[in-house]
Amino acid sequence: MSAENPNTEITNAEITNAENPPAAPLLVDGWRMAVGTLTAVPVRPPSRIDRRVAGAAMLLAPVAALPVAAVWIVCAVVASAALLPLVLSVVAVAGMCLATRAMHLDGLADTADGLSASYDRDRALQVMKTGDVGPSGAAAIALVLLLQVTAGEALFVLAPAALARVVVLGLLAVCASRYSLALACMRGVPSARPGGLGATVAGSVSRPAAAGAGLFLAVVGALGLAAAGGPWWGAPLIVLTPVVATALLVRRCVTRLGGITGDVLGAAVEISCACALTVAAAVVTGQLLPLP
Template identity: 35%
Template sequence: MKIPPGLRLAFGLLSVFPVRFEDADRRTFASAMAWSPVVGLVIGVCQALTGAGLRWAGASWLLAAAVSLAAGAVLTRALHLDGLADVADGLGSGKPPEEAQAVMKRSDIGPFGVITLLFTLLIQAAALSSARHQALVVIVAAVAGRVAIAWACTPGNRAARADGLGASVAQSVPLRVAALLTAALLVLTALVTLLWTRDAETVLLVTLAPAVALLSADLFRRHLIRRFDGVTGDVLGALCELAVTLTLVVAVLG
């Protein structure tokens, strides 16, 4: 079975899985962003299996959650976390768009980035460790994060620079595709949660979580585009981590 070029590129860009891909044109990059939730699904399943294995071995919920998150970072080369840190440094610099972009492109991480990473990972670990259905929630969060990436590549989200990942994917994903991905995420989350838990309240909460996360990511995306004068690869990573974090948090409320 031949793997679609866009799916190959999605795994090649967004994960450590050894998937080869050739030089891609803009159409293939657009397809890769549309396929990105599938990458999130695979990573989420790996995280869920890691946590479940640790729980079976007698680990605490907190340890299982922390190692699951670490597995996600390893499987993505910490790509999205790095983007989040760079965006935090860019925002914290208080500089005009072009200078803020220069701050984000530096190889080091500044104090704003360190603090943001620290609290983000603490919040993620605390939320995931308190989830009644840890495996389910981590999978939903991983997929939601990649759907947020797809939305950031829809028309109206211009690229901040003429080079880099942002320039390759900005405004490349049709709105209908992003809407379809969102609908699929919410419907499948509701169905799987119903089969998993048989509890209507849990179904509502776990399905509401990615909806709230994606809405919040949309609002933050609009701010980042104004602040940095467009989308960059770092912005995509930051939006992914925001959606992941908020999905985990909302899913354990109530």
């Protein structure tokens, strides 16, 4: 999420552009911003972008990820025929990268390079802004993708016997990873720069709204997992994973960079996705807690 999707054409001028068409309902604009900035799906630009729309977009991010997660469903169905789970896991992860134009991976690389470049805040932010991928960024991308692929394989191996569970767990992991955006944009978390996407969304989500979104995601996930014959308690654990991962990342970035940027948000998504898929694999295999 280091670069805005051209489908939304988000610029600082647009935020205050008085010539925009009449404002659409808040949720409509929030949905358009979420889909446009977080996926490669073509969408009409929001009629306005302000703090309320930005907050709504971050809260709607898990739902906006459903088109991305559709790749997971297709691969899981194919895996149910006991066909090449490792290859299908690679295809699923690659498909999700294409569905987001790898924007989140770009943010992950820039964040890793910035945090490892220098203890000087301005120097670190400059490294992140250049967009070049250094050794730390390359290592971060490789390790995160490797974790996503191996966790996906562990899930796809079980698809022939438990397809519904694999689909639900994969969907929940992908959607929960986008919940990290609401967490990273809660009030009290500053922006590291005065401009850019990070400044637009930083602090735009109230803490009660973020908590409510997480609770909703956990309840829906628990109901879906129980209906698929899986352990309902796996859903809250998967939703909790991005909370922990994002809290650690944001704390580090606030300490080192002075706040968050669009790159940090992208890093939060990819790290959370890797961790959530790993927990999902541990849940469905009974390695995290014994299955009943």
